[in-house]
Amino acid sequence: MWKNLPDIRSCSRVTPGIRDYVNSTVSGKEIPTLSYKEAKELWLLSGMDLLPRTDILQREVLAPSVFSSFQWCRRKLSVPELMDIFYFEVRVQKGILRRAKNPSVAFVKEPHGKLLHRLMVSESTQVSLEVVQEIHYSNQSTSIQVC
Amino acid sequence: MVKVTEPTTLAFVFSEHWPAFVAKSLGVMEVHTYVHRASLGLKESLIQGGLGETLSSSETMIQRIIDSVPHQAKCWIHGSEKIVDFILPLIKDQVHLNVYFVISDSGGQKKLSNEFLQSNFTWAFLTHKEVGGILQGG
Numbered sequence: 001m002w003k004n005l006p007d008i009r010s011c012s013r014v015t016p017g018i019r020d021y022v023n024s025t026v027s028g029k030e031i032p033t034l035s036y037k038e039a040k041e042l043w044l045l046s047g048m049d050l051l052p053r054t055d056i057l058q059r060e061v062l063a064p065s066v067f068s069s070f071q072w073c074r075r076k077l078s079v080p081e082l083m084d085i086f087y088f089e090v091r092v093q094k095g096i097l098r099r100a101k102n103p104s105v106a107f108v109k110e111p112h113g114k115l116l117h118r119l120m121v122s123e124s125t126q127v128s129l130e131v132v133q134e135i136h137y138s139n140q141s142t143s144i145q146v147c
Numbered sequence: 148m149v150k151v152t153e154p155t156t157l158a159f160v161f162s163e164h165w166p167a168f169v170a171k172s173l174g175v176m177e178v179h180t181y182v183h184r185a186s187l188g189l190k191e192s193l194i195q196g197g198l199g200e201t202l203s204s205s206e207t208m209i210q211r212i213i214d215s216v217p218h219q220a221k222c223w224i225h226g227s228e229k230i231v232d233f234i235l236p237l238i239k240d241q242v243h244l245n246v247y248f249v250i251s252d253s254g255g256q257k258k259l260s261n262e263f264l265q266s267n268f269t270w271a272f273l274t275h276k277e278v279g280g281i282l283q284g285g
Contacts, residue, residue, distance in 0.1 A: 005271055012279030021281070050276060050283045053251075085281065092193065099191055107164040110226050111251040114278040115285070119249060120158075120223065 004122045018046055021077075021084050024064040028075025034062055044074065051085065056108050079103055087113035157218050159208065159244075161234050163226025181208040209237050216243050225249040228261055235264075252284050 039062050040047030046062040056077065065073035077085075083093045086107050096103050161181055181203050182193065193202060203211070212222065222244045224231050231248055238244060248268065250259065257272050259265045274285035 008271060008273060009277060011277050014279035016279065016281055018281055051281050053282055053284050056282075087280075095193065104164070104186065109251065110163050111249045111285075112275050112278070112280050112282060114280050115273055115275065116160075116162075116223065116225050116249050118273065118278045119247065123221070123247065 008118060008122045018048070018051060018061065021081050022046075022061060022063045023078065023081060024066050026063065026073075026075065026078050026081075027065060027067040028063065028073030030065075030068040030070055031062070031072055031074045032070045033072045045077070053108070056082070057105060079105060082108060087117075157215050157220035159212055159215075159220060159222040161208070161222070161224040161226070161230065163230040181205050205237075212238055212241055212244065216241075219243060219245070221245045221247065223247045223249065227251060228259060228264070231264060232261060 034042070034044070034046075036047055038047075042062075043059070044062045045051060045056075045059050052059065058076070060074050060076055063073055063075060064071060067073070080093065080097065082105060083096075088096075088107075164182070182190070190202065193199065212220070220243060222238060222241075224234055224246065226249075228250055231250060238246065246268075248264070252272065259270075272285055275282040277285070
């Protein structure tokens with residue numbers, strides 16, 4: 001039984017968008033900038049509120065690009081971007097990308113690390129309180145001995 | 148007389164395709180990570196990424212779980228229903244474990260295909276958006 005279900009389900013105050021994960025130093029097919037509506041009609045990831053899980057590897061994104069004369073390009077999400085979206089630790093991400101020519105992207109099928117984080121935080125609350133109580137008792141014990 | 152004891156938390160994290168990077172930040176003192184179906188290249192990469200010390204084989208993980216009997220340990224299984232089907236028979240006799248499953252529901256169907264899991268555990272549906280993410284489903 002989950003101990004703190006209301007806490008688990010409370011909405012995060014962090015509300016990132018797709019733009020927060022898209023890198024402008026990845027090149028792609030040059031296209032002029034599109035409106036939100038046009039991006040949505042073209043089924044580009046940029047025109048969505050949330051990224052789809054099923055075909056995230058195939059879908060294209062409208063991204064800013066410093067290599068495009070239009071400042072915008074159309075491309076698929078890069079592996080580092082996917083790793084960012086799926087909450088990979090930067091050090092591990094660099095380790096994988098440095099060694100693997102074609103790193104596995106199987107992680108896109110699995111639950112996100114942030115979900116595990118939220119659940120572990122919720123379930124560890126009680127343990128933390130117990131620790132505090134132990135320390136409090138310990139201090140009391142010391143003061144009695146000093147007296 | 149107050150007996151001061153060191154509180155011990157043991158957490159076993161079974162994570163499919165990539166390790167649980169988040170556990171240590173939560174104050175968990177010891178994390179053993181078994182990466183299911185990891186290729187040799189991925190394992191080498193994870194070692195390069197500083198996770199070598201936490202990596203274990205499935206046999207070692209199960210043995211560690213068995214050895215942890217005196218403690219109240221937590222076991223997190225994080226992945227698809229397939230990995231849960233694989234691991235659950237290995238640990239279901241370990242009554243000292245508090246077992247938690249985190250299973251992907253990319254389609255938002257809110258239903259598991261495994262009836263044993265569906266009927267014997269309490270489930271909560273949590274979306275990625277609720278935890279500050281940008282992916283559909285939960």
